[in-house]
Amino acid sequence: xxxxxxxxxxxxLLLLVKPVGSYVYHVFSNEExxxxxxxxxxxxxxxxxxxxxxxxxxxxKKYALSMIATNIILVAVSYLVLRLMGGLPVNPNQTGNxxxxxxxxxxxxxxxxxxxxxxxxxxxxxYFGQMIVITMMMFTSAASGLVIAIAFIRGVTRRGGGLGNFxxxxxxxxxxxxLPLALIVTLVLVGLQVPQTLDPNVTVNTLGGAVQHIAMxxxxxxxxxxxxxxxxxxxFGVNSAHPFENPRPLTNVIEILSMWTISASLPYTFGRFAKxxxxxWIIFSAMMVLFLAFLSLTYFSEKSGNPLIHDLGINSTQxxxxxxxxxxxxxxxxxxxxxxxxxxxxxxNNMHDTLTPLGGLAPLAEMMLNVVFGGKGVGFVNMIMYxxxxxxxxxxxxxxxxxxxxxxxxxxxxxxIAIAILAHPLIILAPTAISFMTHxxxxxxxxxMYHGLSQSLYEFTxxxxxNGSGFEGLGDNTVFWNVSTGLVMLLGRYVxxxxxxxxxxxxxxxxxxxxxxxxxxxxxxxxGGILVGTVLLIGALxxxxxxxxxxxxxxxxLR
Amino acid sequence: xxxxxxxxxxxxxxxxxxxxLMWCGHVVDGGGENQ
Numbered sequence: 001x002x003x004x005x006x007x008x009x010x011x012x013l014l015l016l017v018k019p020v021g022s023y024v025y026h027v028f029s030n031e032e033x034x035x036x037x038x039x040x041x042x043x044x045x046x047x048x049x050x051x052x053x054x055x056x057x058x059x060x061k062k063y064a065l066s067m068i069a070t071n072i073i074l075v076a077v078s079y080l081v082l083r084l085m086g087g088l089p090v091n092p093n094q095t096g097n098x099x100x101x102x103x104x105x106x107x108x109x110x111x112x113x114x115x116x117x118x119x120x121x122x123x124x125x126x127y128f129g130q131m132i133v134i135t136m137m138m139f140t141s142a143a144s145g146l147v148i149a150i151a152f153i154r155g156v157t158r159r160g161g162g163l164g165n166f167x168x169x170x171x172x173x174x175x176x177x178x179l180p181l182a183l184i185v186t187l188v189l190v191g192l193q194v195p196q197t198l199d200p201n202v203t204v205n206t207l208g209g210a211v212q213h214i215a216m217x218x219x220x221x222x223x224x225x226x227x228x229x230x231x232x233x234x235x236f237g238v239n240s241a242h243p244f245e246n247p248r249p250l251t252n253v254i255e256i257l258s259m260w261t262i263s264a265s266l267p268y269t270f271g272r273f274a275k276x277x278x279x280x281w282i283i284f285s286a287m288m289v290l291f292l293a294f295l296s297l298t299y300f301s302e303k304s305g306n307p308l309i310h311d312l313g314i315n316s317t318q319x320x321x322x323x324x325x326x327x328x329x330x331x332x333x334x335x336x337x338x339x340x341x342x343x344x345x346x347x348x349n350n351m352h353d354t355l356t357p358l359g360g361l362a363p364l365a366e367m368m369l370n371v372v373f374g375g376k377g378v379g380f381v382n383m384i385m386y387x388x389x390x391x392x393x394x395x396x397x398x399x400x401x402x403x404x405x406x407x408x409x410x411x412x413x414x415x416x417i418a419i420a421i422l423a424h425p426l427i428i429l430a431p432t433a434i435s436f437m438t439h440x441x442x443x444x445x446x447x448x449m450y451h452g453l454s455q456s457l458y459e460f461t462x463x464x465x466x467n468g469s470g471f472e473g474l475g476d477n478t479v480f481w482n483v484s485t486g487l488v489m490l491l492g493r494y495v496x497x498x499x500x501x502x503x504x505x506x507x508x509x510x511x512x513x514x515x516x517x518x519x520x521x522x523x524x525x526x527x528g529g530i531l532v533g534t535v536l537l538i539g540a541l542x543x544x545x546x547x548x549x550x551x552x553x554x555x556x557x558l559r
Numbered sequence: 560x561x562x563x564x565x566x567x568x569x570x571x572x573x574x575x576x577x578x579x580l581m582w583c584g585h586v587v588d589g590g591g592e593n594q
Contacts, residue, residue: 061584068580072573079569083562100561104569412586487572494576502583 142229155504
């Protein structure tokens with residue numbers, strides 16, 4: 001029954017990939033299509049409001065600058081709102097202003113699509129903050145990531161003509177994709193009893209005679225975009241484990257598919273742009289192979305349970321249920337965990353800190369690789385980065401200038417790709433090491449053994465991958481953790497985006513190389529295998545030592 | 560004071576990103592390559 005549940009969700013995803021991938025292609029191909037009649041008038045009005053008269057295509061530098069400038073303005077406005085929240089309207093629960101370092105962490109977290117929450121939504125955020133800062137940034141950060149992927153795809157599949165117009169793409173991502181989908185998912189969730197209200201918290205007298213305040217609010221509207229935009233976090237501190245966010249197995253499946261579908265469809269969109277759908281399916285297959293490997297590791301580790309508990313004579317036939325919701329069980333918890341860290345969403349429906357050692361290793365490894373479907377747009381771009389690295393390595397082995405999609409890969413592209421690949425482990429491993437050199441870091445750990453290392457490692461890995469989930473035994477709402485993870489989130493987001501847009505800009509200028517008998521084709525199963533091998537090889541070389549010190553050592557102590 | 564530190568930190572990091580973008584532009588234009 002467990003395996004059947006998982007298989008049904010994967011089959012539904014496979015059925016959605018082609019239509020959603022085609023729709024995304026039509027939205028951004030700038031060719032006339034049927035949706036123009038529906039969304040065109042609204043977009044024209046928005047272009048007039050923002051003063052966008054010239055929608056000409058931009059160079060990669062102008063595209064990157066436009067994205068960064070837009071993000072800076074959103075960060076500034078959001079920081080002000082959080083610092084002044086106590087005096088702003090729509091605050092029936094009288095929530096106070098957010099502290100400065102926590103505001104710093106929160107605005108970075110939501111602008112970088114990480115949604116790491118060092119605050120608890122029930123007590124630390126007013127309804128105004130939830131709607132104007134949190135929900136707004138969930139739309140804009142998702143749109144920012146998606147349009148970067150689209151610009152990158154244009155760069156590697158077209159010749160000349162720039163990467164498109166950032167502002168036009170940004171508006172279209174909202175009007176044609178995220179807003180309509182969020183509206184539909186919100187209404188479905190409301191129909192399945194997820195609250196959507198501006199009423200204050202409900203105060204009740206319990207059977208034991210105590211007074212309890214039950215948190216409410218505009219939950220469904222946040223819940224929909226937090227998954228559609230692979231944002232993560234949640235209205236409540238425990239995210240989708242809370243019965244108001246995720247009341248039943250059906251909502252769990254809807255939330256899994258919401259965060260997975262667009263990310264999984266981008267390889268097909270890429271195939272449409274490249275006029276080679278087989279190329280798209282090869283990229284998708286490589287991602288799915290990695291995903292299924294990590295899902296198997298999580299599911300079977302959790303299903304096996306903790307041998308020490310079993311030795312105590314306690315019935316553990318259900319598997320390791322610590323930190324899990326009974327209404328979801330091991331299968332739907334393992335699937336949610338694997339998808340939320342693959343698509344780097346980061347919302348949780350079970351507590352990752354209580355996963356078994358190998359069950360916790362899988363989400364950690366997915367974020368370290370950062371290519372298993374990946375966050376909105378950026379995960380796909382990272383996978384193409386590894387594809388280019390793969391053809392480069394193959395070119396070195398046969399003594400031939402490497403080519404990708406008919407363009408020569410030269411030193412300038414490899415310099416930028418090397419920076420993007422090496423930045424990720426650097427901003428994970430260095431801060432993790434620093435956190436153990438000061439009591440500011442070690443004071444936050446709730447476990448003195450190997451799991452303590454995993455807690456710190458997970459926090460920085462989640463920040464660097466712009467995921468946002470955590471091993472929440474870590475006491476992370478301190479200035480040290482707020483600032484350090486804030487900086488890691490920024491570096492994890494923008495360094496790779498700038499470098500890879502540079503690669504796209506460089507490739508778009510190049511003359512296509514005529515295909516010969518010696519051309520290495522990248523739309524074959526052989527290349528799919530090379531791609532998976534390249535990802536695993538780089539990942540193992542950079543992260544295996546620290547994984548041995550953390551979850552693997554913890555696993556061995558249980559045997 | 561804390562607000563000032565946070566804003567300065569944010570401005571500094573985004574400043575570094577702009578410098579990095581300029582350096583990437585230099586690389587894409589062929590800067591630093593052996594002729």
